[in-house]
Amino acid sequence: MxxxxxxxxxxxxxxxxxxxxxxxxxxxxxxxxxxxxxxxxxxxxxxxxxxxxxxxxxxxxxxxxxxxxxxxxxxxxxxxxxxxxxxxxxxxxxxxxxxxxxxxxxxxxxxxxxxxxxxxxxxxxxxxxxxxxxxxxxxxxxxxxxxxxxxxxxxxxxxxxxxxxxxxxxxxxxxxxxxxxxxxxxxxxxxxxxxxxxxxxxxxxxxxxxxxxxxxxxxxxxxxxxxxxxxxxxxxxxxGRKVLLRVDKEPAKPGALVLEVENLRVVDAAGVERVKGISLEVRAGEILGIAGVAGNGQSELLEVLGGMENGTGSIRVNGEELDLTGKHSDARSRRKRGIAHVPEDRQREGLIMDFKAWENTAFGYDDDDAYQSGLLMNNVAIREDAEGKIERFDVRPANCDLEAKSFSGGNQQKIVLAREIERDPDLLLVGQPTRGVDIGAIEFIHQQIVALRDKGKAILLVSVELEEILSLSDRIAVIFDGHLMGERLPAETDEKELGLMMAGMTGEDT
Amino acid sequence: MEQLPKWADLVVVPLVGLILAFILSMLMVFATGHDPMEALKLMVSGALGSTYGWGYTLYYATNFIFTGLAVAVAFHASLFNIGGEGQAAIGGLGVALVCLFIPWPHWTIALLAATAAAGLFGALWALIPAYLQAKRGSHIVITTIMFNFIAASLLNYVLVNQLRPKGAMDPATAKFPEPSHLPSLGEILNSVGIPFAKGTPANVTLLVALAACVFVYFLIWRTRLGYQLRAFGKSQPAAVYAGINPVKITIITMMISGALAGLMAINNVMGEAERLILGSVEGAGFIGIAVALMGRSHPIGILFSALLFGALYQGGAELGLWTSIPRELVIVIQALVILFTGALDNMVRLMVAKVLIRPKRAEA
Structure with a gap:
C-alpha cells in the first residue's frame, strides 16, 4: 500500500x-x-x-x-x-x-x-x-x-x-x-x-x-x-499463557431455600425508588445471576442484602426474617447471619486501600474473638490468618505488609474473596467479581465461586458482564428499572434475548 | 503520583518547611533593621539554653501535646476538630469546679479528679458538634469553630457572674486551695538532685501528656476502636460495608478528641495559673492543628513538633523581652512556621519530591 x-x-x-x-x-x-x-x-x-x-x-x-x-x-x-x-x-x-x-x-x-x-x-x-x-x-x-x-x-x-x-x-x-x-x-x-x-x-x-x-x-x-x-x-x-475462557462446572444440585426476597423496595438518599418490588429465591448449591445494565437497581439490591442500605419488604435467610431498617440491619448483623458480601466496588467499599493487606483480611470481621487479646487487637493472630489466606488464594505479591492499593485489581479482589469465602458463609453476595480484573485472575475467581457453590452454599451474583452471567449462573434473572423482567436458564437463552430484557422488553414480547 | 520515602515525609519535609520559615523570618528581621543572626541566637538560647528556658518551653509543649493529640485522633477518623480552643477552655471550667469546691487532701488525688473533670468537660463540649455532624450533617469544621466562640462567651458569663470572688476586679476564679497545687518540674527534679530552675511553669502535667501520647498510640494502632476509626477515616462507604456505625464512631472519636483537648487545662489552669482566668488557652487549641499536621498525626511526631512549637513560643517571648524587635514581628515568625509546616506542607512536599525523585528517574 x-x-x-x-x-x-x-x-x-x-x-x-x-x-x-x-x-x-x-x-x-x-x-x-x-x-x-x-x-x-x-x-x-x-x-x-x-x-x-x-x-x-x-x-x-x-x-x-x-x-x-x-x-x-x-x-x-x-x-x-x-x-x-x-x-x-x-x-x-x-x-x-x-x-x-x-x-x-x-x-x-x-x-x-x-x-x-x-x-x-x-x-x-x-x-x-x-x-x-x-x-x-x-x-x-x-x-x-x-x-x-x-x-x-x-x-x-x-x-x-x-x-x-x-x-x-x-x-x-x-x-x-x-x-x-x-x-x-x-x-x-x-x-x-x-x-x-x-x-x-x-x-x-x-x-x-x-x-x-x-x-x-x-x-x-x-x-x-x-x-x-x-x-x-x-x-x-x-x-502470556493458555486461558480457559469458559468456566468448567457440573450442573447445580440445588438444596434447601437459603435466601427468600419478597416485594423488596429500596428508596435511595435522593428519594428515588431504585428497587421496585423485587422477589427472588436462591437455594443452597446454586448461583443466581442478576443481569442488567448498571444503574437499574442491582447495586441497591446487593446493598440491602449486605446491610449497607435500608429497604422495605421481606428478606429471609435460612427461614429467618432479616431486619431491614432497624438496629440490626447493619452489615455486622448480616455477617452474623452467615451472609458474606463481595461488594461491587472493592476499592471504595471492600478494602481500605491505605491499610495493609493483613489489616484488610480482618475488615468487617474485626470483632471476631480470635482477633482479640484483652483490650487490644491480636495483630499476630490476624497476620497469621492473613498469610494463610494470601497463600491459599494465590495473592501476588504474597506480602501481607503491602498496602491494598499496591496490588493489582485481580489481587485486590482475591484478598476480598479470601476474606469472605473463608468465613464459610451460607449465602455469598458477589457484585462485579471480575470488574477491572485481568483475564488470568478471572479464571481463578470464577473457580472459587463455583467451588463455594459446590460446597452447597447459595450465591447471588450481580454482574454487568453478560458473558460472566451466562457462564457462571445456574439461573439468570434480568433486572431493569428496579424490576425483575423474568428468569431464564443459561442453556435456554442467549445474549440477544437477555440484552432485550435488559433494555426493558419482557421476554414474552420477543 | 510517586510517593516519597517515609523518612523524607517524616523528617525532610517538616525540616525544609522549618528552614524556609526561618529564612523568611530572618529576612523580615533584617528588613526591620535588626541583626537576624543575633535574633536567631537569642531565640534558641532563650528557649533551650537554660533550665529556665526549658521550664517554659516544656510548659508550652505540654499544652501543644494535648491539643495536637486531640486534632490527630479526630484526623485519623477524617474529622477536622478545630474546636480544641473551646474544648480546652471548657476543660478548664471542669478543673476549676473540681479544685474550688472539693477539698482535696493531696495533689495526687486532686490531679486524678481534675484529669477526669477536664476530660469529661472537653468531651461533652465536643459531643454537640459531633452529634450535629453525625446525625444532621452539619459540617464539623464550622460547628467546632462556632463552639469556640460559645465556649469563650460561656466562660465569660460564668467567670464574671458566678465564679468571681466578691470584690475581685478581673474575670477569674479565686486561687485554688493549696492542696490542689501541682508540683512544678523544678520542684520534682530538685528533689531528686537534678538542678532545674524553680519558678518556671512546667509541671507534673508533662508526665500526664507523655502518658496521653502512649494512650493515643495504643488507641489508634492496637485497639479495635482505633482500627474502626482509621477505617472510617479512610473510606466511609467501606466502613458502612464493614458494619461500622458512622454515627457512633463519629461521636466516640470526637469525644476522645475533645477530652484530650480538655486535658490541657490541668497544665495551664491547675498547674500554672492555679485559678481559671478568661482566655487562658491563648490559642493553643489552634497551634494543635499545626502540631498534629507537622507530627503526621503520630504521637511521637506530635511530641517533637510540640517541643518545637514550645521552643518557638518561649524563644519568641525572649525576643520580645530583650530586643526592640516588635512583639508583632515575633507573632509573624510563629505564624510563618505554622504556615510552612502546616498549611504549606504539600508545597514543600512537592519541592522535596522533585529533588528526590527526579534523579532516580534519570538513572532508570
Missing part, C-alpha cells in the same frame, strides 16, 4: 518512576480502518493513548500523522492534528444542552449565539452524514448514556477529527446500544475516518475491528488481522 498510515508511532517509551508503562511501542494504523488495542488493565493501553492525546509526554519515540512527524504537547495540539478522544467516563456538563456541550471549549468568540448557530448547522450536517441523530436542545442529564456517547463522538467530529480514539466505549452500554455504536463506527469508517478502539473485551475486538494490537505489561506483543485470529489466541497473547 502506498498511502501513509493515519497514525504511526515509532519506539514510544514512557516510564513512571520505576514502572515502565510503555516499552518501545511501534504501531501503524492505516486510514479508514478500525484498529483495536486490547490488553489487560495496566498493560499500558491508556498510557499510550494519553501520549497520543497529549496528556503525557513520551520519554522516547516519535509520532507521525499521515506520514508527517508531529509533536503533541497538549490536547489542543492533538485536536489540531485531527485526533478526537471519547473517554470511558464522559466529559459532559450534565445541565448543559447537547449543543452547548458540543461548542464547549470551541467557542468562536465572546458571544455565544454565533457559535451556537454555527454548531446547530454543523450538527445537522454531521447527523445527515453519519446517521448520528441527537436532539441538539436536549439536556445531557435527560438523555441516555448511549446518546451521551454520541454527543462525545459529535464533539470530536465538530472539531474536525479524522482519527477517533474510543477508550472502553461499551462499559456502560447495553448490548443493543453497543451494537448501535459499532454500526456508527462502521459508518464513520466508510466515510474515511480512522478509529482506534481500546477495550479489554475480546468479543468487541472480534466483531468490530479490522486489525488488532495486543499489549502486555507495557509492550506491544502482536499486531494481527482480526480475520486471521481467534478469541482464544488473543487471550493467550494478552496473558
Amino acid at each position: 502506498s498511502t501513509a498510515p493515519a497514525i504511526e508511532l515509532k519506539g514510544i517509551s514512557k516510564a513512571f518512576g520505576p514502572v515502565q508503562a510503555n516499552k518501545d511501542i511501534s504501531i501503524r494504523v492505516m486510514p479508514g480502518t478500525i484498529h483495536g488495542i486490547i490488553g489487560e488493565n495496566g498493560a499500558g493501553k491508556s498510557t499510550l493513548m494519553s501520549i497520543l492525546y497529549g496528556f503525557y509526554k513520551a520519554d522516547k519515540g516519535d509520532i507521525y500523522i499521515s506520514g508527517e512527524k508531529v509533536s503533541i504537547p497538549d490536547s489542543q495540539a492533538a485536536i489540531a492534528a485531527g485526533i478526537g478522544m471519547v473517554f470511558q467516563h464522559f466529559k459532559l456538563v450534565e445541565n448543559f444542552t447537547v449543543l452547548e456541550n458540543v461548542i464547549l471549549g470551541a467557542e468562536d468568540g465572546a458571544l455565544l449565539a454565533p457559535s451556537l448557530r454555527k454548531a446547530r448547522k454543523d450538527l445537522a450536517a454531521l447527523a445527515a452524514e453519519y446517521e448520528l441523530n441527537v436532539n441538539p436542545d436536549a439536556l445531557i442529564q435527560d438523555i441516555g448514556v448511549g446518546m451521551q456517547q454520541r454527543v462525545e463522538i459529535l464533539k470530536a467530529l465538530y472539531r474536525h477529527a479524522d482519527i477517533l480514539i474510543l477508550d472502553e466505549p461499551t462499559g456502560v452500554l447495553t448490548p443493543a446500544e453497543a451494537d448501535q455504536l459499532f454500526r456508527i463506527l462502521h459508518r464513520l469508517k466508510d466515510e474515511g475516518k480512522t478509529i482506534i478502539l481500546i477495550t479489554h473485551k475480546l468479543r468487541e475486538i472480534m466483531e468490530a475491528t479490522d486489525t488488532v494490537s495486543v499489549m502486555r505489561r507495557g509492550e506491544m506483543t502482536a499486531t494481527v488481522k482480526t480475520s486471521e485470529t481467534s478469541p482464544e489466541h488473543l487471550a493467550e497473547l494478552m496473558v
Whole structure:
C-alpha cells in the first residue's frame, strides 16, 4: 500500500518512576480502518493513548500523522492534528444542552449565539452524514448514556477529527446500544475516518475491528488481522499463557431455600425508588445471576442484602426474617447471619486501600474473638490468618505488609474473596467479581465461586458482564428499572434475548 | 503520583518547611533593621539554653501535646476538630469546679479528679458538634469553630457572674486551695538532685501528656476502636460495608478528641495559673492543628513538633523581652512556621519530591 498510515508511532517509551508503562511501542494504523488495542488493565493501553492525546509526554519515540512527524504537547495540539478522544467516563456538563456541550471549549468568540448557530448547522450536517441523530436542545442529564456517547463522538467530529480514539466505549452500554455504536463506527469508517478502539473485551475486538494490537505489561506483543485470529489466541497473547475462557462446572444440585426476597423496595438518599418490588429465591448449591445494565437497581439490591442500605419488604435467610431498617440491619448483623458480601466496588467499599493487606483480611470481621487479646487487637493472630489466606488464594505479591492499593485489581479482589469465602458463609453476595480484573485472575475467581457453590452454599451474583452471567449462573434473572423482567436458564437463552430484557422488553414480547 | 520515602515525609519535609520559615523570618528581621543572626541566637538560647528556658518551653509543649493529640485522633477518623480552643477552655471550667469546691487532701488525688473533670468537660463540649455532624450533617469544621466562640462567651458569663470572688476586679476564679497545687518540674527534679530552675511553669502535667501520647498510640494502632476509626477515616462507604456505625464512631472519636483537648487545662489552669482566668488557652487549641499536621498525626511526631512549637513560643517571648524587635514581628515568625509546616506542607512536599525523585528517574 502506498498511502501513509493515519497514525504511526515509532519506539514510544514512557516510564513512571520505576514502572515502565510503555516499552518501545511501534504501531501503524492505516486510514479508514478500525484498529483495536486490547490488553489487560495496566498493560499500558491508556498510557499510550494519553501520549497520543497529549496528556503525557513520551520519554522516547516519535509520532507521525499521515506520514508527517508531529509533536503533541497538549490536547489542543492533538485536536489540531485531527485526533478526537471519547473517554470511558464522559466529559459532559450534565445541565448543559447537547449543543452547548458540543461548542464547549470551541467557542468562536465572546458571544455565544454565533457559535451556537454555527454548531446547530454543523450538527445537522454531521447527523445527515453519519446517521448520528441527537436532539441538539436536549439536556445531557435527560438523555441516555448511549446518546451521551454520541454527543462525545459529535464533539470530536465538530472539531474536525479524522482519527477517533474510543477508550472502553461499551462499559456502560447495553448490548443493543453497543451494537448501535459499532454500526456508527462502521459508518464513520466508510466515510474515511480512522478509529482506534481500546477495550479489554475480546468479543468487541472480534466483531468490530479490522486489525488488532495486543499489549502486555507495557509492550506491544502482536499486531494481527482480526480475520486471521481467534478469541482464544488473543487471550493467550494478552496473558502470556493458555486461558480457559469458559468456566468448567457440573450442573447445580440445588438444596434447601437459603435466601427468600419478597416485594423488596429500596428508596435511595435522593428519594428515588431504585428497587421496585423485587422477589427472588436462591437455594443452597446454586448461583443466581442478576443481569442488567448498571444503574437499574442491582447495586441497591446487593446493598440491602449486605446491610449497607435500608429497604422495605421481606428478606429471609435460612427461614429467618432479616431486619431491614432497624438496629440490626447493619452489615455486622448480616455477617452474623452467615451472609458474606463481595461488594461491587472493592476499592471504595471492600478494602481500605491505605491499610495493609493483613489489616484488610480482618475488615468487617474485626470483632471476631480470635482477633482479640484483652483490650487490644491480636495483630499476630490476624497476620497469621492473613498469610494463610494470601497463600491459599494465590495473592501476588504474597506480602501481607503491602498496602491494598499496591496490588493489582485481580489481587485486590482475591484478598476480598479470601476474606469472605473463608468465613464459610451460607449465602455469598458477589457484585462485579471480575470488574477491572485481568483475564488470568478471572479464571481463578470464577473457580472459587463455583467451588463455594459446590460446597452447597447459595450465591447471588450481580454482574454487568453478560458473558460472566451466562457462564457462571445456574439461573439468570434480568433486572431493569428496579424490576425483575423474568428468569431464564443459561442453556435456554442467549445474549440477544437477555440484552432485550435488559433494555426493558419482557421476554414474552420477543 | 510517586510517593516519597517515609523518612523524607517524616523528617525532610517538616525540616525544609522549618528552614524556609526561618529564612523568611530572618529576612523580615533584617528588613526591620535588626541583626537576624543575633535574633536567631537569642531565640534558641532563650528557649533551650537554660533550665529556665526549658521550664517554659516544656510548659508550652505540654499544652501543644494535648491539643495536637486531640486534632490527630479526630484526623485519623477524617474529622477536622478545630474546636480544641473551646474544648480546652471548657476543660478548664471542669478543673476549676473540681479544685474550688472539693477539698482535696493531696495533689495526687486532686490531679486524678481534675484529669477526669477536664476530660469529661472537653468531651461533652465536643459531643454537640459531633452529634450535629453525625446525625444532621452539619459540617464539623464550622460547628467546632462556632463552639469556640460559645465556649469563650460561656466562660465569660460564668467567670464574671458566678465564679468571681466578691470584690475581685478581673474575670477569674479565686486561687485554688493549696492542696490542689501541682508540683512544678523544678520542684520534682530538685528533689531528686537534678538542678532545674524553680519558678518556671512546667509541671507534673508533662508526665500526664507523655502518658496521653502512649494512650493515643495504643488507641489508634492496637485497639479495635482505633482500627474502626482509621477505617472510617479512610473510606466511609467501606466502613458502612464493614458494619461500622458512622454515627457512633463519629461521636466516640470526637469525644476522645475533645477530652484530650480538655486535658490541657490541668497544665495551664491547675498547674500554672492555679485559678481559671478568661482566655487562658491563648490559642493553643489552634497551634494543635499545626502540631498534629507537622507530627503526621503520630504521637511521637506530635511530641517533637510540640517541643518545637514550645521552643518557638518561649524563644519568641525572649525576643520580645530583650530586643526592640516588635512583639508583632515575633507573632509573624510563629505564624510563618505554622504556615510552612502546616498549611504549606504539600508545597514543600512537592519541592522535596522533585529533588528526590527526579534523579532516580534519570538513572532508570
